[in-house]
Amino acid sequence: MRDGTSTSDGPRVDRRRARTRAALLAAAERLIVDGSAATATIQQITDAADVGFGSFYNHFTSKEELFQAATAHVLEEWARLIDAAVADTDDPATRFALSFRISARLAWTHPALADVLNQFGLDLLDLEDGLAPRATRDLADAMAAGRFTVTHLPLALSTVGGSLLGFLRLRSSHPDLVAVDDVEELTGQLLRMLGLDAAEAERLCALPLPHVDA
Amino acid sequence: MRDGTSTSDGPRVDRRRARTRAALLAAAERLIVDGSAATATIQQITDAADVGFGSFYNHFTSKEELFQAATAHVLEEWARLIDAAVADTDDPATRFALSFRISARLAWTHPALADVLNQFGLDLLDLEDGLAPRATRDLADAMAAGRFTVTHLPLALSTVGGSLLGFLRLRSSHPDLVAVDDVEELTGQLLRMLGLDAAEAERLCALPLPHVDA
Numbered sequence: 001m002r003d004g005t006s007t008s009d010g011p012r013v014d015r016r017r018a019r020t021r022a023a024l025l026a027a028a029e030r031l032i033v034d035g036s037a038a039t040a041t042i043q044q045i046t047d048a049a050d051v052g053f054g055s056f057y058n059h060f061t062s063k064e065e066l067f068q069a070a071t072a073h074v075l076e077e078w079a080r081l082i083d084a085a086v087a088d089t090d091d092p093a094t095r096f097a098l099s100f101r102i103s104a105r106l107a108w109t110h111p112a113l114a115d116v117l118n119q120f121g122l123d124l125l126d127l128e129d130g131l132a133p134r135a136t137r138d139l140a141d142a143m144a145a146g147r148f149t150v151t152h153l154p155l156a157l158s159t160v161g162g163s164l165l166g167f168l169r170l171r172s173s174h175p176d177l178v179a180v181d182d183v184e185e186l187t188g189q190l191l192r193m194l195g196l197d198a199a200e201a202e203r204l205c206a207l208p209l210p211h212v213d214a
Numbered sequence: 215m216r217d218g219t220s221t222s223d224g225p226r227v228d229r230r231r232a233r234t235r236a237a238l239l240a241a242a243e244r245l246i247v248d249g250s251a252a253t254a255t256i257q258q259i260t261d262a263a264d265v266g267f268g269s270f271y272n273h274f275t276s277k278e279e280l281f282q283a284a285t286a287h288v289l290e291e292w293a294r295l296i297d298a299a300v301a302d303t304d305d306p307a308t309r310f311a312l313s314f315r316i317s318a319r320l321a322w323t324h325p326a327l328a329d330v331l332n333q334f335g336l337d338l339l340d341l342e343d344g345l346a347p348r349a350t351r352d353l354a355d356a357m358a359a360g361r362f363t364v365t366h367l368p369l370a371l372s373t374v375g376g377s378l379l380g381f382l383r384l385r386s387s388h389p390d391l392v393a394v395d396d397v398e399e400l401t402g403q404l405l406r407m408l409g410l411d412a413a414e415a416e417r418l419c420a421l422p423l424p425h426v427d428a
Contacts (some may be wrong), residue, residue, distance in 0.1 A: 168369055
């Protein structure tokens with residue numbers, strides 16, 4: 001009977017554990033997107049997740065650990081949304097340009113998310129999820145198609161990523177020094193650097209941006 | 215007499231205080247350049263500075279505060295060395311190219327210093343001393359001279375700085391993915407982005423580097 005009890009209880013306990021964990025992550029993601037992650041207490045998080053205070057420590061050893069997991073999830077979700085928005089675009093250089101413009105515009109369209117990217121800083125380039133793997137894919141495709149003439153993929157990712165993060169940081173630290181139109185100026189510079197001629201870079205920067213369904 | 219004592223003691227005490235502070239900063243700078251700053255204890259720092267353990271807290275509230283001051287000083291010294299090395303160069307675009315190549319090569323020539331830059335990350339772009347103000351000056355001069363065609367100075371600094379830091383980070387995190395020759399590939403890409411044509415960018419990347427007297 002003891003064996004029978006544990007086999008029937010096991011999955012139920014597992015399901016409850018998984019629900020609690022998912023509720024904590026969802027609450028943390030809402031706090032991140034609201035921009036109130038830094039000041040939230042564990043009590044506020046468990047209240048927002050509608051779970052008991054004590055259950056927090058069954059899943060995470062600290063607030064930081066929860067927010068790290070939640071942040072990775074938020075970034076991956078955003079990368080999927082952007083991917084979906086440009087999925088109809090066959091040309092990889094165009095896909096890259098549209099994705100980059102949407103990402104840099106996050107500083108205006110979704111400032112709390114831009115703050116998350118800022119906090120990650122250049123470590124973002126080493127994440128297995130999120131924007132970096134998509135940018136790597138688009139850069140590689142555009143090189144293979146002969147659209148971009150640069151040949152060193154990690155170097156290209158590093159330059160593009162460093163420029164994006166420098167730009168988001170500039171907007172965050174000195175909001176008076178950059179306007180949303182500068183996104184296209186930056187994108188055009190990077191496209192020329194990657195190997196497009198000036199006219200083609202300008203054309204890609206003038207394309208209407210697809211709707212991102214957030 | 216009391217007044218007389220304090221006026222004659224005052225400057226002597228001030229001089230001793232200044233010497234102790236300078237000795238602590240110099241010891242911290244040696245530890246930074248050796249790459250052992252992260253593990254050093256306050257006892258080891260005061261021993262290396264040849265000052266009493268207790269005197270540390272007359273000058274700094276924490277090890278972090280000392281290392282922050284020492285790091286800013288190290289970066290400013292390096293910026294001065296690079297400035298001196300390219301001082302004979304009249305053309306601001308050439309000065310920019312040479313300085314950038316020397317800075318990116320620090321990952322190979324002075325890895326501990328490159329680590330310091332890595333630790334600062336993009337915050338480096340907001341420091342009042344060090345590399346960022348020199349890069350700003352060279353970029354502004356090259357724009358004014360019509361050598362660089364970009365027009366947005368903070369954006370140019372942000373892209374150049376983000377690319378440099380991305381590159382130093384790539385070298386530090388994935389040493390197998392970049393070689394010292396890639397410094398010229400990166401510099402060439404940035405020079406084309408700033409507005410030089412490909413041949414001129416290539417010429418500046420092939421110039422012999424001046425000796426930096428460190």
